[in-house]
Amino acid sequence: MSMTKILDNSDAMDKHHHHDHTECIELSEATLELYCAEHKLKLTPLRRTVFSALLADHTAKGAYDILDRLRDAGFSAQPPLAYRALDFLVEHGFAHRIEKLNAYLACGHPGRLHNPAFFICQHCKLVQEAAADKPVSSLREEADSTGFRLTSTVIEAIGECADCQRAAP
Numbered sequence: 001m002s003m004t005k006i007l008d009n010s011d012a013m014d015k016h017h018h019h020d021h022t023e024c025i026e027l028s029e030a031t032l033e034l035y036c037a038e039h040k041l042k043l044t045p046l047r048r049t050v051f052s053a054l055l056a057d058h059t060a061k062g063a064y065d066i067l068d069r070l071r072d073a074g075f076s077a078q079p080p081l082a083y084r085a086l087d088f089l090v091e092h093g094f095a096h097r098i099e100k101l102n103a104y105l106a107c108g109h110p111g112r113l114h115n116p117a118f119f120i121c122q123h124c125k126l127v128q129e130a131a132a133d134k135p136v137s138s139l140r141e142e143a144d145s146t147g148f149r150l151t152s153t154v155i156e157a158i159g160e161c162a163d164c165q166r167a168a169p
């Protein structure tokens with residue numbers, strides 16, 4: 001059985017607030033640890049702390065939220081250090097940059113390359129990541145039919161999460 005199969009926690013991440021989030025955190029942290037060991041990458045305390053800050057819940061977090069967390073954890077929270085750690089996580093598929101929110105999100109399918117698609121709640125900034133590659137297939141068909149060679153896509157869809165809809169009068 002492949003490692004990605006065992007460690008894919010997309011099911012847990014696709015559900016929103018109401019789930020055992022410690023499972024998400026444990027799976028994601030274990031995946032990052034294995035990935036770094038396998039690829040001989042340094043999992044520094046700073047990188048680890050930035051990742052756990054992103055994993056606190058399923059909302060997107062701005063660089064300044066991350067800096068606050070670093071400061072709380074006793075790091076000298078300099079923006080370039082935080083950005084470098086975030087870049088590392090993005091580069092290796094453990095986090096995504098959400099352009100529309102100018103913020104970062106822990107990946108729901110960590111450790112494998114995919115074309116992400118996000119459902120972004122405009123109220124609470126909850127971001128649900130769609131099942132890997134599923135939303136892209138129709139785009140790919142469309143591109144094929146026009147002779148366009150698609151290399152990568154990022155979909156950022158805006159709306160209201162289930163909880164915020166319930167909370168609205």
Ligand SMILES: [Zn+2]
Pocket residue numbers: 012013019020021022024025058
């Ligand atoms: Zn979770």
Ligand SMILES: [Zn+2]
Pocket residue numbers: 096107108109110114116129
């Ligand atoms: Zn992802």
Ligand SMILES: [Zn+2]
Pocket residue numbers: 121122123124125126160161162163164
């Ligand atoms: Zn919401």
